[in-house]
Amino acid sequence: MAGTAVRGRLTWQTATVGAVTDETPGVRTLSLQVPDWAGHRAGQHLDIRLTADDGYRAERSYSIASAPGEPVAITVERLDDGEVSPYLTQDVQPGDEIDIRGPIGGYFVWEATSAAPLLLLAGGSGVVPLRAMLRHRSRVGSSVPVRLLYSARSLAEVIYRAELDSPADGVEVIYTLTRQQPPGWTGYARRADRAMIAEVAWPVAQAPLAYACGPTNFVEAVAADLVALGYPAQRVKTERFGATGTP
Numbered sequence: 001m002a003g004t005a006v007r008g009r010l011t012w013q014t015a016t017v018g019a020v021t022d023e024t025p026g027v028r029t030l031s032l033q034v035p036d037w038a039g040h041r042a043g044q045h046l047d048i049r050l051t052a053d054d055g056y057r058a059e060r061s062y063s064i065a066s067a068p069g070e071p072v073a074i075t076v077e078r079l080d081d082g083e084v085s086p087y088l089t090q091d092v093q094p095g096d097e098i099d100i101r102g103p104i105g106g107y108f109v110w111e112a113t114s115a116a117p118l119l120l121l122a123g124g125s126g127v128v129p130l131r132a133m134l135r136h137r138s139r140v141g142s143s144v145p146v147r148l149l150y151s152a153r154s155l156a157e158v159i160y161r162a163e164l165d166s167p168a169d170g171v172e173v174i175y176t177l178t179r180q181q182p183p184g185w186t187g188y189a190r191r192a193d194r195a196m197i198a199e200v201a202w203p204v205a206q207a208p209l210a211y212a213c214g215p216t217n218f219v220e221a222v223a224a225d226l227v228a229l230g231y232p233a234q235r236v237k238t239e240r241f242g243a244t245g246t247p
């Protein structure tokens with residue numbers, strides 16, 4: 001019944017933390033066992049609610065890092081002065097329980113039935129929902145051509161690096177390393193700008209679909225660049241994580 005499904009998504013429930021994986025020194029993936037999970041779509045997020053001993057509560061949103069059909073997972077970047085992310089990246093242990101609700105969101109979602117060439121633009125941890133889209137594409141055997149432009153401060157801060165360094169057929173991963181590049185690096189080494197986006201983006205004539213995700217300033221800049229290059233605004237989907245740094 002549709003009403004039940006909607007209530008289910010918006011109701012808090014207790015998830016148990018399963019495997020915990022360090023992606024980079026400051027980024028951790030938490031697998032979550034959720035007893036009442038209705039399934040999710042690639043690009044959706046969930047909310048986490050932490051309650052302190054004195055009853056103080058903090059809620060934050062996290063994109064779902066896993067593909068539809070895979071166990072629910074989130075990937076969290078630690079902000080040293082943040083309230084919630086240090087707990088999720090340093091303190092939480094397998095077996096701990098946390099309150100979650102979701103899946104949430106129907107706009108920043110990629111459906112594998114889409115035939116449009118896919119352009120993914122990630123700033124830092126903004127790669128998380130885009131990774132769910134890439135995994136979904138592989139799992140369903142889609143051959144839609146994909147380009148992922150991923151802006152990270154350094155190679156060491158690239159999340160899911162092993163996975164992204166062996167992309168599926170038809171997927172191109174292009175890094176721009178904004179702060180530090182390894183010796184001999186020949187790739188992009190600056191913040192994403194219009195010239196870079198113009199080089200990476202699929203031609204407008206191919207009717208591509210774009211998803212941009214990351215810190216608000218990154219997302220707004222790259223979305224504006226795409227629109228300036230002729231992408232219709234409704235073909236540029238954006239997800240803003242907030243002012244969480246400059247990737």
Ligand SMILES: Cc1cc2nc3c(=O)[nH]c(=O)nc-3n(C[C@H](O)[C@H](O)[C@H](O)COP(=O)(O)OP(=O)(O)OC[C@H]3O[C@@H](n4cnc5c(N)ncnc54)[C@H](O)[C@@H]3O)c2cc1C
Nearest residue numbers: 045060061062063075076077081082083084085125128241
């Ligand atoms: C839809 C969605 C999906 C998201 N997905 C992810 C994800 O997959 N992975 C991920 O790591 N994050 C994701 N985020 C971001 C996440 O929700 C949190 O914002 C992030 O983890 C920081 O939370 P925090 O409690 O650690 O930091 P906060 O305590 O919220 O602080 C965040 C930063 O803002 C600064 N700040 C806080 N309050 C103020 C203030 N009043 N004035 C000025 N600066 C301030 C802090 O110094 C800190 O640097 C997502 C956000 C959204 C909206």
